Amino acid sequence: MSLTIQDLEKIQSEHPDYRMELVDGEIIVMSPSGYESEEVATGFAAELLKWVKPRKLGRVVGSSAGFTLPNLDLRAPDVSFVFAERLRRSPRSFAELTPDLIVEVKSPGDRLKKLRAKIDEFLSFGTKVGILINPENHTVEVYRSGQGVITLGDTEVLTVPDLLPGWQVAIADLWAPEFD
Known part of the structure; x- marks a missing residue:
C-alpha cells in the first residue's frame, strides 16, 4: 500500500513526538540524531543563517522542516536553504518546492550510501548544491548535479560561490569543540 502526504500528516498528528519522512510511499520514522552530529x-545552520539573514537572501531551516518533492515524497534535510524569491513567506505546513541547498550530517546510525542517495534525489529535482558532512572522518563532500564530488578536509574552506558568493566556513570550524 502506497501512503500519501495526507496519510503521513494523520499519522504524524497521532505521534507528534516522532519525526517522519515519506519515501516512495512508505513512512520512515527518523531516529534522533547523535549529539555530535x-x-x-x-553550528552549520548558525553560520549560514548569520550570513544569509542580514543580506535577506532567503531562508535557512533545520531538520524538522519538511519539503514536498515533485515525486510527492516528503523529505527533511538536516539543514536547508531556499532563496527569498522562491519562498517569499514561510508556509505553515510543508514547503512544496526543492531547496536550493541541502546539508546532511552523518549520525552514528546513518549509512553513507543512504545519505548520498538522499542528496542525489534532491539534486535530481533541482537542488543546486548538496553537502554531506561526516564528523567521523572530518570530511565534507560537495555535490552538484552532473559534476564530480568535491571532498574537503580540515585544512580547507567550504565555499558555495554559485549560490552564496562571499560566504565561507573553514572545515576545521565545523566540528564539535572539545573542552579541557
Missing part, C-alpha cells in the same frame, strides 16, 4: 548541523 546535531551539534555540527546546528
Whole structure:
C-alpha cells in the first residue's frame, strides 16, 4: 500500500513526538540524531543563517522542516536553504518546492550510501548544491548535479560561490569543540 502526504500528516498528528519522512510511499520514522552530529548541523545552520539573514537572501531551516518533492515524497534535510524569491513567506505546513541547498550530517546510525542517495534525489529535482558532512572522518563532500564530488578536509574552506558568493566556513570550524 502506497501512503500519501495526507496519510503521513494523520499519522504524524497521532505521534507528534516522532519525526517522519515519506519515501516512495512508505513512512520512515527518523531516529534522533547523535549529539555530535546535531551539534555540527546546528553550528552549520548558525553560520549560514548569520550570513544569509542580514543580506535577506532567503531562508535557512533545520531538520524538522519538511519539503514536498515533485515525486510527492516528503523529505527533511538536516539543514536547508531556499532563496527569498522562491519562498517569499514561510508556509505553515510543508514547503512544496526543492531547496536550493541541502546539508546532511552523518549520525552514528546513518549509512553513507543512504545519505548520498538522499542528496542525489534532491539534486535530481533541482537542488543546486548538496553537502554531506561526516564528523567521523572530518570530511565534507560537495555535490552538484552532473559534476564530480568535491571532498574537503580540515585544512580547507567550504565555499558555495554559485549560490552564496562571499560566504565561507573553514572545515576545521565545523566540528564539535572539545573542552579541557
